[in-house]
Amino acid sequence: MSKVDPRKAFRHGFAMRMRGMIRKEFLQIRRDPSSIAIAFVLPLVLLLIFGYGVSLDAQHVPVAIVVEAPSPATRSLTAAFGNSPYFRPVDFSSIQEAEDALKRRLVDGIVWVRSDFAENLLSGETAPVGVVVNGVDANNARIISGYIQGAWLTWLEQYARDQGRPLSSAVSLEHRVWFNPGVRSRDYLVPGLIAVIMTLIGALLTALVVAREWERGTMEALMVTPVAAREILIGKIVPYFFLGMGGLILSVVMAVWLFDVPLRGSLWVLFLASTLFLMTALAMGLLISTVARNQFVAGQVAILSTFLPAFILSGFIFDIGSMPAVIRGVTHIIAARYYVAILQTVFLAGDVWNVIVYNGLALAVMTVFFLSIVKKRTRKRLQ
Amino acid sequence: MDRPEIDGGRADIAVEVTNAVKTFRRAGRTITALDRVSFLVHPGTVTGLIGPDAAGKTTLMRLLAGLLLPDTGSLHVLAVDVLRHPLKVQGTIGYMPQRFGLYEDLTVKENLDLYADLQGVPMQERPERYGELMKMTGLGGFTRRLARDLSGGMKQKLGLACTLVRAPRLLLLDEPTVGVDPVSRRELWSIVYRLVEQEAMTVLLSTSYLDEAERCQEVILMHEGRLLGQGSPKSFSSQVEGRTYRVHVPTMDKRALQQRLERAPGVIDAVIQGGDVRVVMKEGVDADSRQLLPDIAGVCVSPVEPRFEDSFIVLLRQESDLRTTASLDLNAVGASGRQEDVIIVNELKRRFGDFYAVKGISFTVRQGEVFGLLGANGAGKSTTFRMLCGLLPLSEGKVQVAGQDLRRAAARARSHIGYMAQKFSLYGDLSVHENLHFFSRIYGLHGKHQRNRVAWALQEFELSPFADAPCGQLPLGYKQRLALAAALMHSPEILFLDEPTSGVDPLARREFWHRINDLAEGGVTVLVTTHFMEEAEYCDRLVIMSEGLILAEGTPEEMKERFRTAEQPEPSMEDAFIALIEGAEGVRSVS
Numbered sequence: 001m002s003k004v005d006p007r008k009a010f011r012h013g014f015a016m017r018m019r020g021m022i023r024k025e026f027l028q029i030r031r032d033p034s035s036i037a038i039a040f041v042l043p044l045v046l047l048l049i050f051g052y053g054v055s056l057d058a059q060h061v062p063v064a065i066v067v068e069a070p071s072p073a074t075r076s077l078t079a080a081f082g083n084s085p086y087f088r089p090v091d092f093s094s095i096q097e098a099e100d101a102l103k104r105r106l107v108d109g110i111v112w113v114r115s116d117f118a119e120n121l122l123s124g125e126t127a128p129v130g131v132v133v134n135g136v137d138a139n140n141a142r143i144i145s146g147y148i149q150g151a152w153l154t155w156l157e158q159y160a161r162d163q164g165r166p167l168s169s170a171v172s173l174e175h176r177v178w179f180n181p182g183v184r185s186r187d188y189l190v191p192g193l194i195a196v197i198m199t200l201i202g203a204l205l206t207a208l209v210v211a212r213e214w215e216r217g218t219m220e221a222l223m224v225t226p227v228a229a230r231e232i233l234i235g236k237i238v239p240y241f242f243l244g245m246g247g248l249i250l251s252v253v254m255a256v257w258l259f260d261v262p263l264r265g266s267l268w269v270l271f272l273a274s275t276l277f278l279m280t281a282l283a284m285g286l287l288i289s290t291v292a293r294n295q296f297v298a299g300q301v302a303i304l305s306t307f308l309p310a311f312i313l314s315g316f317i318f319d320i321g322s323m324p325a326v327i328r329g330v331t332h333i334i335a336a337r338y339y340v341a342i343l344q345t346v347f348l349a350g351d352v353w354n355v356i357v358y359n360g361l362a363l364a365v366m367t368v369f370f371l372s373i374v375k376k377r378t379r380k381r382l383q
Numbered sequence: 384m385d386r387p388e389i390d391g392g393r394a395d396i397a398v399e400v401t402n403a404v405k406t407f408r409r410a411g412r413t414i415t416a417l418d419r420v421s422f423l424v425h426p427g428t429v430t431g432l433i434g435p436d437a438a439g440k441t442t443l444m445r446l447l448a449g450l451l452l453p454d455t456g457s458l459h460v461l462a463v464d465v466l467r468h469p470l471k472v473q474g475t476i477g478y479m480p481q482r483f484g485l486y487e488d489l490t491v492k493e494n495l496d497l498y499a500d501l502q503g504v505p506m507q508e509r510p511e512r513y514g515e516l517m518k519m520t521g522l523g524g525f526t527r528r529l530a531r532d533l534s535g536g537m538k539q540k541l542g543l544a545c546t547l548v549r550a551p552r553l554l555l556l557d558e559p560t561v562g563v564d565p566v567s568r569r570e571l572w573s574i575v576y577r578l579v580e581q582e583a584m585t586v587l588l589s590t591s592y593l594d595e596a597e598r599c600q601e602v603i604l605m606h607e608g609r610l611l612g613q614g615s616p617k618s619f620s621s622q623v624e625g626r627t628y629r630v631h632v633p634t635m636d637k638r639a640l641q642q643r644l645e646r647a648p649g650v651i652d653a654v655i656q657g658g659d660v661r662v663v664m665k666e667g668v669d670a671d672s673r674q675l676l677p678d679i680a681g682v683c684v685s686p687v688e689p690r691f692e693d694s695f696i697v698l699l700r701q702e703s704d705l706r707t708t709a710s711l712d713l714n715a716v717g718a719s720g721r722q723e724d725v726i727i728v729n730e731l732k733r734r735f736g737d738f739y740a741v742k743g744i745s746f747t748v749r750q751g752e753v754f755g756l757l758g759a760n761g762a763g764k765s766t767t768f769r770m771l772c773g774l775l776p777l778s779e780g781k782v783q784v785a786g787q788d789l790r791r792a793a794a795r796a797r798s799h800i801g802y803m804a805q806k807f808s809l810y811g812d813l814s815v816h817e818n819l820h821f822f823s824r825i826y827g828l829h830g831k832h833q834r835n836r837v838a839w840a841l842q843e844f845e846l847s848p849f850a851d852a853p854c855g856q857l858p859l860g861y862k863q864r865l866a867l868a869a870a871l872m873h874s875p876e877i878l879f880l881d882e883p884t885s886g887v888d889p890l891a892r893r894e895f896w897h898r899i900n901d902l903a904e905g906g907v908t909v910l911v912t913t914h915f916m917e918e919a920e921y922c923d924r925l926v927i928m929s930e931g932l933i934l935a936e937g938t939p940e941e942m943k944e945r946f947r948t949a950e951q952p953e954p955s956m957e958d959a960f961i962a963l964i965e966g967a968e969g970v971r972s973v974s
Contacts, residue, residue: 020501
């Protein structure tokens with residue numbers, strides 16, 4: 001027999017075992033449509049729903065316009081509403097009819113131009129227009145009334161200028177929205193959604209596939225081979241890391257080319273932050289799988305402990321700043337929070353280093369924390 | 384003494400277990416899975432770890448493989464301390480867990496590759512080793528097939544091939560023959576022998592089939608976490624040497640005879656075998672026909688060879704005298720007095736997609752008969768069963784149960800039948816009393832009648848002491864009793880039993896059949912599926928199924944008679960079964 005360096009032999013064995021584990025995982029991914037579905041179809045569906053279906057902006061809002069005494073001024077006002085992308089005006093001649101339409105939810109708001117509109121306008125009196133908004137959906141109501149107010153002020157200013165008279169109010173506000181001048185909710189929803197997708201691929205998928213190995217008894221067979229506990233971990237992390245990065249690329253491509261979300265920061269920052277976050281998510285999934293040994297429990301735990309927090313407490317939809325102090329405190333232990341902050345910055349603002357560095361460091365801490373717990377908790381034991 | 388010692392273990396011993404204790408905590412209770420177990424396994428032997436479910440076999444296997452830690456005690460495998468060097472042990476043993484540890488969505492070859500990688504088999508050695516393994520297991524033609532598409536027997540052999548991919552010095556097989564047909568079981572055993580002889584392997588194998596004990600060189604008998612004995616199968620059966628007899632009474636029905644003998648003085652065990660009854664006598668008591676059956680003429684008693692199971696029963700009886708001699712109150716069970724055939728099956732077929740699970744079978748069952756459906760997993764017996772119970776619609780054919788056409792009046796037919804499912808389908812969190820109450824209520828019992836039936840069940844099935852215990856915590860034998868009681872709440876005419884005794888110990892199994900015999904005597908028709916060949920002996924008539932077809936129908940004696948040859952003057956039910964299956968496969972491969 002030839003002399004064999006034991007350390008070299010060990011490294012060789014390690015490489016062979018890792019190759020076996022990783023190849024097996026990829027073969028399973030290829031043959032099992034459910035992991036492909038979670039990694040690629042789910043992001044696709046979520047992005048399409050959030051990109052097209054869910055919008056926090058009010059657009060083409062049906063608004064009843066009640067003009068009791070038509071005049072050139074009222075005509076010009078109605079035209080202003082008609083030209084705005086936010087409204088779809090519907091004309092009514094009496095307030096009763098308009099209220100009826102509001103009750104039947106045919107319109108979301110009423111602009112009531114009373115018969116004394118033209119006189120009041122000329123005499124310089126204020127507020128000759130009545131506004132009624134359906135307040136069932138408080139958020140929507142606030143947005144609509146804000147839009148109506150804005151449209152009204154814009155028209156009033158224009159009208160005054162046309163009439164060659166200064167506006168009665170001395171101060172006029174000029175809004176300037178930074179980073180998202182169109183105030184398109186899609187532009188901040190889509191980047192945030194990437195965090196949700198990465199959580200799903202990282203935590204849910206790994207928790208499920210490890211639970212499946214427990215269910216089918218293959219984990220027991222693996223554990224009796226010379227494979228070490230950390231090799232089992234690496235064998236799960238590597239394939240699903242690639243799958244997760246595949247999901248990320250798909251999401252970024254869809255965001256930029258399908259939804260026209262700007263990508264103002266650097267790609268490498270995006271990928272580095274994603275790598276950190278994906279590792280955290282994978283570690284969380286593996287941690288769940290050390291406790292949950294059937295797919296049902298693993299799925300439930302993963303959704304409750306990773307997906308929902310990423311959805312609700314990450315600032316993806318709901319602003320962290322307006323949460324109660326206690327909840328705000330809780331968000332600090334949600335890894336998705338830091339990732340969402342980086343994503344929204346990189347997409348909409350660019351490389352804002354203090355934001356990226358702070359959140360990136362927080363993500364790195366979480367990655368190390370979860371990976372070391374998983375390493376510690378994973379034993380080649382059934383109990 | 385002067386034996387070489389490495390790492391605290393003896394080098395001339397393959398497995399050394401000393402005072403191993405293992406407890407689990409479940410739902411606030413401590414369960415002792417292993418209670419101070421000690422034994423040695425010598426290298427180059429086939430040792431069987433034998434015992435019913437919950438004996439502690441799997442726990443012991445897992446301890447040896449380093450998958451669990453004992454509470455106290457020490458374990459050495461090939462002279463290595465398992466507690467201190469689990470990885471080293473795992474590098475030298477092969478271990479096949481209960482479900483074979485195969486990746487279902489990988490092919491045969493890919494499964495082998497994976498385990499070869501994990502076991503560090505050098506690439507250049509693989510083609511030769513794979514070739515040997517494929518030849519040994521007969522899987523050579525299926526290397527590109529997905530593991531999930533293999534039959535149970537092929538999966539078992541692939542599982543074995545994967546654990547053998549780097550020839551281990553010790554092979555641990557945890558219940559390798561469960562749920563596998565007798566042909567595959569026989570093949571597995573021949574592979575095991577070959578490994579021990581040609582590769583000088585040591586094999587430790589667990590099983591709950593007592594008849595497999597006789598195939599081992601050494602047997603470790605376990606029951607409820609304790610070791611009852613260790614030795615060669617011969618040494619066990621020699622304990623009952625000269626105490627086993629066959630009793631033949633031409634004028635008596637075999638079941639009635641068995642019931643009589645069970646209660647006869649000096650009899651420890653009485654089981655039906657063929658048309659006769661096999662008895663085990665107490666030590667020092669002669670099997671005298673006048674003593675056994677004083678009022679019957681023409682009794683013929685002849686001595687027979689003792690079996691492993693006999694000694695197990697004797698050992699168990701010393702521990703607990705769990706024996707039912709009381710008969711069921713027959714007035715309380717529902718015999719219809721119907722004289723005609725109570726189950727008529729005509730050209731029954733069941734299709735799943737384009738796969739026929741049942742391919743056109745016909746048989747009839749007479750009232751008061753115990754009728755058996757025998758077959759390996761996948762033979763179609765559970766599918767047939769579910770159709771007869773009205774749980775699964777028929778694809779084609781006609782079935783009449785208790786005078787009702789199943790196509791038209793499945794619900795009415797169901798009210799005449801009792802069904803005891805595999806694994807018993809009881810509510811583990813409910814007490815015994817609550818389970819009985821629930822099952823009687825869903826069968827429409829209420830008021831005084833319901834209370835009477837629940838009281839009847841608690842008394843007849845000796846469940847009163849456990850009435851308030853959650854049934855999930857009962858021993859398996861008691862769960863089985865409870866499940867039977869629940870199926871009888873509405874006094875059904877026909878009782879369907881789906882694998883009723885799998886996993887329970889032989890005492891509980893005898894007790895169960897005792898009650899079934901009583902029911903049949905009382906006119907209840909019993910239909911039972913089983914893959915325990917010896918249980919077929921309890922049936923009046925049976926059919927053997929394979930791949931959705933009936934291969935043979937008749938009494939157990941007729942079945943065995945067909946395969947009586949010069950070399951095999953006393954074929955067992957299993958011999959008959961294997962001969963039938965092989966005959967059917969021969970026909971198929973010719974056609």
